[in-house]
Amino acid sequence: QQARVLVQGTQVGSLTAENGRYTLRVPTSGAVVLEVSRIGYEAKKVTVTISGTAPVTQDVALTQAAFSLSAVVTTVTGQQRKVELANATTQIAVAEKVAELPVSNMGQLLSGRAAGVQVVSAGATGAGSRIRIRGQASLSLSNEPVVIIDGVRMTSTSGSTANGVGGSAPSRLDDLNPEEIENIEVIKGPSAATLYGTEAANGVINITTKRGKAGKTRWNVYTENGAITDPNTYPLMYYGWGTQLSGATAGTRVRCPAISIAASICRADSLRVGNAFLIDSLSPVDQGARQQYGMQVSGGTDRVQFFVAGETEVETGIYKMPDIEINRLTAERATGLPSSQIRPNALDRNSLRANLTALITPKATLQISSGFISSRQRLPQNEDNGNGLMVGMLGGEWREDLRDGRGVPLLGYRAFPMGDILSRTNTQSTNRFINSAQLRYEPTSWLQTRAILGMDYASRVDNEINLFDQGPLGVDRAGQVENDRGEINQQTVDLGATGTKQLTSWLNSKTSVGMQYIRNYFSSTGGTGQGLPPGATTITAAAVRNARQSTDERRTLGYYVEQQFSFNDKLFITAAMRRDAASAFGKDFRAVNYPKLGASWVISDQGFFPATNWINTLRLRATYGASGQIPGATDALRFFSPFGTTISGTADQPGVSLGALGNSTLRPEYSAETEAGFDLTMFDGKSNFEFTYYDKNTTDALIERRVAPSIAGVTSRFENIGNVRNKGFELVYNQKVVSTDKIGLDFVLTGSTNENELITLGEGVSAIPSGNRNTQLNAPGFPLYGLWGRTYTYNDANGDGILVAGEMTYGANTFIGPSFPTRELAFTPTLELFGRKLRISGQVDSKWGMKKLNNTKRHQCQAGFSCQGLYAGAPLEEQAKAVAAAASVFTGFYEDGSFTRFRELSVSYQMPNNWAKALKAERWNLVLTGRNLGVWTPFTGVDPETTVGNDDRRGNEEFFSTPPMRYFTFRMNFNF
Incomplete structure (x- = not known):
């Protein structure tokens, strides 16, 4: 085990324990006060009288402690005892x-x-x-x-x-x-x-x-x-197939999202669920x-x-x-x-x-x-x-x-x-x-x-x-x-x-x-x-x-x-x-x-x-x-x-x-x-x-x-x-x-x-967006890199189990939580x-x-056409996330x-x-x-x-x- 030994406040060196004993050569003679410390042990001072080169044996028993105020730490000014420091050091x-x-x-x-x-x-x-x-x-x-x-x-x-x-x-x-x-x-x-x-x-x-x-x-x-x-x-990926109901392509097999069903553009036939990881x-x-x-x-x-x-x-x-x-x-x-x-x-x-x-x-x-x-x-x-x-x-x-x-x-x-x-x-x-x-x-x-x-x-x-x-x-x-x-x-x-x-x-x-x-x-x-x-x-x-x-x-x-x-x-x-x-x-x-x-x-x-x-x-x-x-x-x-x-x-x-x-x-x-x-x-x-x-x-x-x-x-x-x-x-x-x-x-x-707050950006400087698709906003009075977005509510007014853009109500851009x-x-x-x-x-x-942005799911709803909320039968909460994403509102993907x-x-x-x-x-x-x-x-x-x-x-x-x-x-x- 390693110990540090101080002679009159000066570190002499690192020593090796052999059968519970340490060996030290001190370039001095007479009575010397040794302070022996080890991380995790209470330090102890002992007095040893040294005469010439004859070896001196001194037993020092260190008491184990979780934290030792006398433990020696390394600082920019050299070795110091922990008790001397006015700040916390781990x-x-x-x-x-x-x-x-x-x-x-x-x-x-x-x-x-x-x-x-x-x-x-x-x-x-x-x-x-x-x-x-x-x-x-x-x-x-x-x-x-x-x-x-x-x-x-x-x-x-x-x-x-x-x-x-x-x-x-x-x-x-x-x-x-x-x-x-x-x-x-x-x-x-x-x-x-x-x-x-x-x-x-x-x-x-x-x-x-x-x-x-x-x-x-x-x-x-x-x-x-x-x-x-x-x-x-x-995450599972979804894809809904359906039949085109009108137009030149009527009767053909097409992607059939819930909003197309609500608009009578297609009729749902099947829903594919899975991913290649499975x-x-x-x-x-x-x-x-x-x-x-x-x-x-x-x-x-x-x-x-x-x-x-x-x-x-x-x-x-x-x-x-x-x-x-x-x-x-x-x-x-x-x-x-x-x-x-x-x-x-x-x-x-x-x-x-x-x-x-x-x-x-x-x-x-x-x-x-x-x-x-x-x-x-x-x-x-x-x-x-x-x-x-x-x-x-x-x-x-x-x-x-x-x-x-x-x-x-x-x-x-x-x-x-x-x-x-x-x-x-x-x-x-x-x-x-x-x-x-x-x-x-x-x-x-x-x-x-x-x-x-x-x-x-x-x-x-x-x-x-x-x-x-x-x-x-x-x-x-x-x-x-x-x-x-x-x-x-x-x-x-x-x-x-x-x-x-x-x-x-x-x-x-x-x-x-x-x-x-x-x-x-x-x-x-x-x-x-x-x-x-x-x-x-x-x-x-x-x-x-x-x-x-x-x-x-x-x-x-x-x-x-x-x-x-x-x-x-x-x-x-x-x-x-x-x-x-x-x-x-x-x-x-x-x-x-x-x-x-x-x-x-x-x-x-x-x-x-x-x-x-x-x-x-x-x-x-x-x-x-x-x-x-x-x-x-x-x-x-x-x-x-x-x-x-x-x-x-x-x-x-x-x-x-x-x-x-x-x-x-x-x-x-x-x-x-x-x-x-x-x-x-x-x-x-x-x-x-x-x-x-x-x-x-x-x-x-x-x-x-x-x-x-x-x-x-x-x-x-x-x-x-x-x-x-x-x-x-x-x-x-x-x-x-x-x-x-x-x-x-x-x-x-x-x-x-930790409580973080951006106090000011300076006079005349507007809040600074950051993050993917500006989902973060650095604004005075709020944390750095905080997640912001427009809140929304939804109401399936006609009771057909499908949410469309007209059934969504959006609020102002609001702070959602720290990232x-x-x-x-x-x-x-x-x-x-x-x-x-x-x-x-x-x-x-x-x-x-x-808060954490589930941006993978955002992509699946907005560009990948594969999130559950796009298709009929999905919970209204999931549908609301997808409909909001189409309007570039991503707060539905901010999660705990x-x-x-x-x-x-x-x-x-x-x-x-x-x-x-x-x-x-x-x-x-x-x-x-x-x-x-x-x-x-x-x-x-x-x-x-x-x-x-x-x-x-x-x-x-x-x-x-x-x-x-x-x-x-x-x-x-x-x-x-």
Whole structure:
């Protein structure tokens, strides 16, 4: 197990427990006070007298506790005890859990484990996660948190593709391998993230990877295999046949919707009901598979410790070309089909990591962290895509007689045979290096300095290809290829120093100063080729070629100072200021200041606090702080765009036009937050509460304001005129029910609320529509991305059981509800039996308070002619939705999006020691896990967590999206 040891407030290093003992070499002599702490345990101070090099043995028994105020956390100023922080920070001890959790990426790892952190994970293999902390604050910029790994800012954007590979976009955060992570600290909101500066207003996720520990070399080998299944039920499609009653086509067989029956145009004969998912020979759903193999080795001496890890991961998604289509295409092409077309959704990923910690001198420590990730993934065309898989399955008419232009039967598919849809191949290949070097130097007992240098570099290739005479009919059938190559380079320089001074016996002072430089560089070069010869795969072979290139660069330089006073090690007052300048600011705006003021008070240790046997500690905390959100790289700039003009209809002449007006006073969005709460430990550490209230106010929000039409070619520019507010509560309750040598039972309950309001868009700016078909409206006094629409009532006046347009009454455009959850709750119990060798854990989480657009059903009613409400015999409520959709009123498809999901189940068993020894192992355990095991929801669509891409504007919309899949995995862990 890992512990941190402090000598006079300075961390010495990480140690390894050997038979319950820790070994420490201290570069000093005499009486030394050691404070030993471990996440999940109460810290303890002991005095040890050291003389020369003779070893000294001191037993230290740590008392287990769900939350330890003395636990050490990592902040921008270095190591701090949790008790000193005036804000709520969630710690996730990943290394102790990840081997027994059903998680394969960072989004799944964070889901449900921190109050106020909302995670939405896409269903397709390799598709990315979207993370929001304490709501959404920006209409124009990203709402994603900053992610730091081993002190270095990393790229974590979702929707990370150049050409929209497959509709579902990967996330650069999910590139990380959870197996390599030691712990994660979630820093919520600007009050906690002030010193992280511009870009940190949405919170910070601070990741520390595993480090070596002094002692004998230790090996960890693991293997995981599993199955992926689709537990979802897809909506039925309807199609009504009838007989034409009049006109030149009287007596013919026609589509006969209810409104045509009411108008005596046709007589209903039959109603077809079904979908291709229900027919095995047509369904593109099969069982997917997952394999993972890894090895880690760590160890070292007192002066040098190392950690090395390697892993390979292969996951094949549930999508598979139906056999009937494989046979058809094999016959057409007279050759076998490539696996990329048969299994269009897959992920292959390899990761390597080498971390080194070296004690250069007794006062200087160097930590080097190096990680490499190589991945290749395939994603099918999907989501809001007329040529996509799900549109092909659910977007058309449920008919058995349709054929494409070649006469090929569609068999229930919308417009193209499924084999043609899956013949269009989409891939993304990524090679990524994340490297950092940290030098910590302590010239005196009261001064600590650090220097961190690092870089996150990723090379990405997105490729979409439709070979000659393949793919959907009429859609680049002559051959088309698009290739985009992106270079993402984020660099960090972090310099800082902390001085600590005991001013009096009761007053301690700690001063920190620092500087940070962040460079974010993105370059993309891409091209398209139309008209590929048979067998050709490159742009250069195409008949028509086009190219494009773009570069974005942002640089931020920040300075900060923080002063903390500690009174009797019980009351901590902290004040700080950060000042940032950035290249993305307008040229007339120099820099922005972010202040912070907070207090943390362990009130239970004060003399006036009533003595009780059941309260162990009570801490009160409150803080005010600010941070920002940086504009886009070119939002402040005036620039010109090229265009071609035709002279006398004979030749193209190059020219330029004004591309953007620019804004010389453009500033970052400014978020100020007040946070207050308490931490309570009771009953000898068995019961622990954390309660927090936050109020986050974002001013200077960037709004795209329309400009006078007299400015040629420019219709709008960004201005700092908006205001958004988020406020709510967070609760963490940890209860240890039973704790003996044989049995353990505990649970963690996390919950949060969020109330979001757009205060103003700025003077003269009208409400801004967003979402598909403008179903969202961003209006002052209401939540961002809220669902709006015209309400309606209906009355079957003639009693014929059919609703027509004249029997509908529409109201004004009205706010229907937020699209983002306003309440969330997660329950995580753990049961240990049989000497704690059998461990059973799980997670159930709920989200509610939001509306969800069932856009798939809207399409079926409005354009697909396949929803139930279009045909006679449907309930009047369903008919009303269809009739309203014909009038472009979609409120009938706004549904309650709340749900409760059985998210995780894990059963782990430690095999008998003699069994492990027979394999030359010290420990061997088996783990059986399941993920997405059940969901309860009033939502009538496929799944309440389906989402279109990773954008807030459509983040709570189901529109032909891949829903969450069910995972079952079996894993073995060996420790040597």
